Amino acid sequence: MRELLVPNQRLNNIFEIDADYLKSIGIKGIVTDMDNTLVPWSDRTVYPKLAEWFVNLxxxxxxxxxxxxxxxxxxAMLAQELDIPAIWYAVKPRRKAFRKAISDMQLLPEEVAVVGDQILTDVLGGNRLGLHTILVTPISEKEFFWTKLTRQLERIVVGKQNSE
Ligand SMILES: [Mg+2]
Structure with a gap:
């Protein structure tokens, strides 16, 4: 039971995922959690960096x-904007939603990685099916607030420079 709670990889965020490494171990599909993995819980904004991450993969x-x-x-809006299929109310760590995602992608469990911020849902669910599990640090609201504020300041500064 205990080893089911241990992820194969621990990363700070999704951007640290090494696509070439995943390829080298036979991964062809990635199932990702949404809340605090892709976006903060209360924010559904598709930031360019997030959209780029999906496009690159x-x-x-x-x-x-x-x-x-x-x-x-x-x-739904976020998934639509990113053009990524999604399953909601997945009841992770139950395996049903993971199984559906794997079969929709027409892959085998060993060809799929799961990325998420929670051990008891994402990691446990993925490990139960033999997926490659990647645990990321949850995106905190606070951190995001500062990121946004910095961006706003950047815009103000850049805007001023442009008008000078
Ligand atoms: Mg989450």
């Missing part, structure tokens, strides 16, 4: 899927 030949325990009204 798609360009490298990965299939992508969002599996979330949250509701579709909170995530």
């Amino acid at each position: 798609k360009n490298k030949g990965f299939k992508l899927y969002i599996v979330s325990n949250n509701s579709c009204d909170r995530g």
Whole structure:
């Protein structure tokens, strides 16, 4: 039981995922959690960096899927904007939603990595099916608040420079 709670990899965030490494161990698809993995819980904004991350992985030949325990009204727009299929109300760590994502991607469990910020849902669920599990540090609201504020300041500064 205990080893089911241990991820194969621990990273600070999704941007640290090494696509070439995943390819080298036979991974062809990535199932990702939404809340606090892709975006903060209360924020559904698709920041350019996030959109780029998906495009890059798609360009490298990965299939992508969002599996979330949250509701579709909170995530549908995000999935649509990213053009990624999604399963809502997934009830992770139950295996049903993961199995559906894997079969939709037409892959085998050993060809799929799961990325998430929670051990008891994302890691446990993934390990139960023999997926490659990647635990990321949850995106904190506070951190994001500062990121946004910095961006706003950047815009103000850049805007001023442009008008000078
Ligand atoms: Mg999460």
